[in-house]
Amino acid sequence: MNRMQRSVVDKADFKVADQCLRRFGLRMPSSKNTSPVNYPKNADYAGWLGPRDVEKYGYQGPPGMRDEAWAAQDGRRAFIIPSNIDAAYTGLGKKVVKGIKVPDGGCANEAERALNVGTPSPDGSGAAKPRDHKQMLGLMDSASEVAFKDPRLTEVDERWSMCMRGRGYSYSSPDRAENDPRWEKEIDPETRRHAVTSLEIKTAVADEDCRREINYFGVRLAVYADAQNRIIAANRDKISRLQTLMKIRYANARKILGLRPE
Template sequence: MTSFPTPGRPKAAVVLATAAVLMAAGCSSSSPSSSGPPRAKGAAVVMPEVSSVPRLITAADRTLPIAPYLLSDQQSDELTAAQAKLTEQCMVRFGFRYTSPAPTPVFRPRTPTQFRYGVTDPKAAAVDGFAPAGSRTAPAPAEHASVSAEMTLVLTGTNDPHVKPGSTAAGGQVHKGRKIPVGGCVGEARARLLSEGPEAGGDAELPNAINIDSFESSRKHPLVRAVFAKWSQCMEARGFSYPDPLASTGDRAWRTRTASAKEKAAARADADCKMRNNVVGVWYAVDAALQRQAIEKNSAALDKIKKAIRVRVKIAAAVLDG
């Protein structure tokens, strides 16, 4: 079975904080500590002042400042489909009939912020526990058809296990009098879509890091720590002892195929205590303030990324329109 490179998925670590904990490796291609924030390593975060805090039960319909610099699900799907089409067209030039494997279906929240701050609906939590409906079980990876070594060479530019398929280090060979593109047909498709960088079609590293880092740093802000303390007291009164919402979400006891009665009770209490103490409103306000601060410091680089997204999506639309 041959493994083929595919475009990256957007919204790494904190699109779905709740399900990510329950599914272990389900949500992020890189942990908050590994991708690194857009500041000097080890530097302390300057906590912003937050002058206005909305009253929120859920943040599902709120956007975060970093959103314009990240791919939406629709944009990501369009880029994936365009890459597949361009790859197949390239393979035809080399005399191969090739169908790109369908993307593996994954759980997606309705919006990037729907579960960013954990469960927020007491009624849904009482039914599903801490994992939203459909997120508890990771889908099985799609089966890829076996292809010959000759076809793989044209597709990815290499048969060498030490060379990354589809990368700029692959390709350049001659197949039946025709030169294989850099990275093979996959590499050619990525280059056409301006997606040949390290993210390989996914989100750029800088906005992704800001998105992750603001979530992590927000938990250390005085306002968030204070509201977490109120939430913790509320949970204690319900019979659950946790220092903060991520501790309740990440309880190893919940890593089961189905939600237990105790998990459902804890999740319902979690959501109710959030609502009573405006945890989501405070957390969102601080998260957004940290992002605005990071965006201001990196405005020039982020402007280029936003422009690149517009160009990439426009190219993808033209490809899909034929």
């Protein structure tokens, strides 16, 4: 499912949840962003620093980037659930709101059920349950676990470390450089961002140069592709059902939004 299709599904989810909440005299927050997520989906897997614009922002990237990177996984941005809709939306706590019974799992699950009409469960046991589609993310995590054990990652980290030593920096891996505690000394509690120092920027620029020089991104992508292929080979039936689930959810979303079938 591409970013545009994921956005359509998110908009349909929002619409059904909002219609559900209206029964309680409530509404989804107007700040809920359902536009397509443009952040490169595999940037973090590849260790690509391009979206961070390190010459200006250091390792933390521009404002909002981390949230976009997280949303790129399934195309849906997180949002803060206002306290006034929490019980009706999540289905947790109160079972009756304003004298009206809350649907099982709240309005969030009502939206999921609308999207899942006619979809198969990933294990083939029957109809899909709310958020069954997120099992695809679990398979992606499994591929990551396989990839992290690949000796090619250790080897490319060593080459990167040697390159950085030639530029006057001592780190065993890019992860150590990104998470150097010196970068996190002054964090604004409201923005969750830290003050970027000249040292962080210089380090991040040298880091990005070294990653390019040794083809760090290419090696990591190759490793992850191999790991993903191993997970696919071991879960072909499940992945096939998940692909069908995603296609039907998208078709259902178009119906919900009054769009013509593709």
